[in-house]
Amino acid sequence: MNTAALTETAAARKVVFHRVAENLYRLETSRAYYALVKRGDKQFRRSLRTKERKLAERRLKEYRSEVGNLRITEDPFLSFADIAKRGMAVTSPTLKASSALRRAQCIKQLLPSFAGLAIRNIQRQHRERWLTERGPTLAAMSMHREPELRRGVFGYAEKLGLMLKHPAEDLERRRVVQAPMQIPTRDQFKQFVATIRASDGRADRIRRSQPGADLVERLAFSGCRLSEATSIRWRDGDFVETTVTADEEGTQNHEQRTIPMTSALTGLLVRLSDERQPLPGDFISQIDRTKECLQTACRRLAFPQFADQDFRHCFATTCSEAGLDRPTVSRWLGHKDGGALAMRG
Numbered sequence: 001m002n003t004a005a006l007t008e009t010a011a012a013r014k015v016v017f018h019r020v021a022e023n024l025y026r027l028e029t030s031r032a033y034y035a036l037v038k039r040g041d042k043q044f045r046r047s048l049r050t051k052e053r054k055l056a057e058r059r060l061k062e063y064r065s066e067v068g069n070l071r072i073t074e075d076p077f078l079s080f081a082d083i084a085k086r087g088m089a090v091t092s093p094t095l096k097a098s099s100a101l102r103r104a105q106c107i108k109q110l111l112p113s114f115a116g117l118a119i120r121n122i123q124r125q126h127r128e129r130w131l132t133e134r135g136p137t138l139a140a141m142s143m144h145r146e147p148e149l150r151r152g153v154f155g156y157a158e159k160l161g162l163m164l165k166h167p168a169e170d171l172e173r174r175r176v177v178q179a180p181m182q183i184p185t186r187d188q189f190k191q192f193v194a195t196i197r198a199s200d201g202r203a204d205r206i207r208r209s210q211p212g213a214d215l216v217e218r219l220a221f222s223g224c225r226l227s228e229a230t231s232i233r234w235r236d237g238d239f240v241e242t243t244v245t246a247d248e249e250g251t252q253n254h255e256q257r258t259i260p261m262t263s264a265l266t267g268l269l270v271r272l273s274d275e276r277q278p279l280p281g282d283f284i285s286q287i288d289r290t291k292e293c294l295q296t297a298c299r300r301l302a303f304p305q306f307a308d309q310d311f312r313h314c315f316a317t318t319c320s321e322a323g324l325d326r327p328t329v330s331r332w333l334g335h336k337d338g339g340a341l342a343m344r345g
Helices: 003-013 053-068 082-092 097-114 124-137 141-161 186-198 203-222 263-276 293-303 306-323 326-333
Strands: 016-019 026-028 033-041 042-047 243-246 257-260
Touching: 003 257, 016 033, 026 053, 033 053, 042 053, 053 082, 082 097, 082 141, 097 141, 124 141, 186 203, 203 263, 203 293, 203 306, 306 326
Parallel strands: none
Antiparallel strands: 016 026, 026 033, 033 042, 243 257
């Protein structure tokens, strides 16, 4: 191809915009409308995705508003990591310690996918990189949590005026399949607790296994979540009113709630009080996790792998079998849906 032909081809490919109104331009080839807005010494251009003049004018007005909210400072060059950490500093005081820790860990996992990128420059291809690099290693629930947190970081940057309308999260997500509920039968529960208490038969192991068995019983007798059960102190129990108050620090909604003290729970607490002679400020639970003792007992008994949540369901089943209505059971469990979640059990 000769020089004249090359010049002609380049000219044919040249993108030509025609100004039709203030900030409004039309592409010569496709006749589509574009916005070109100046703020300070910066220019912002966006396709208005239409060939209709009236619709283009409405979208231009919205775009002007978005650009008008931007802060023209060095802040737009802050990285995704900078904004995520700043957002965490603002929101952490409103979260439970466990929720704040989980969110911080999630952010740490997100950062490599956006390393070195200014928050305003993140595009769909960067989010797709996260999907291809992180996706194969993630559980389905994490595939939901990380984009949700990323949306929060973008939304925070938008509120600060550091970026235009943040990119939508339209990537395909893996379906979260709820694991089938496993509820120990009464016989299984008795065998379970006895196996934890017996441990491997050695005196020192038996002594160390008792707090685990006590905690499993408290979960089944109270319907507490693990975080609630391990945050309750002796002063929170009222043996006259036969209630226990779960502290707001341990509850899911950061609100205190009153748990009925069943006869089984009362008997357990009386025995533990007689054995330990605790102070009012002491925690009832001497441990904060059940994972190890549950795994060991399940393996020895050849039971399904039960988790602490399954013993909470055990409490709900016992209440239902005793004739209590679902809204009452739901309230005792700390649900706020009037029984809808319990109905699924």
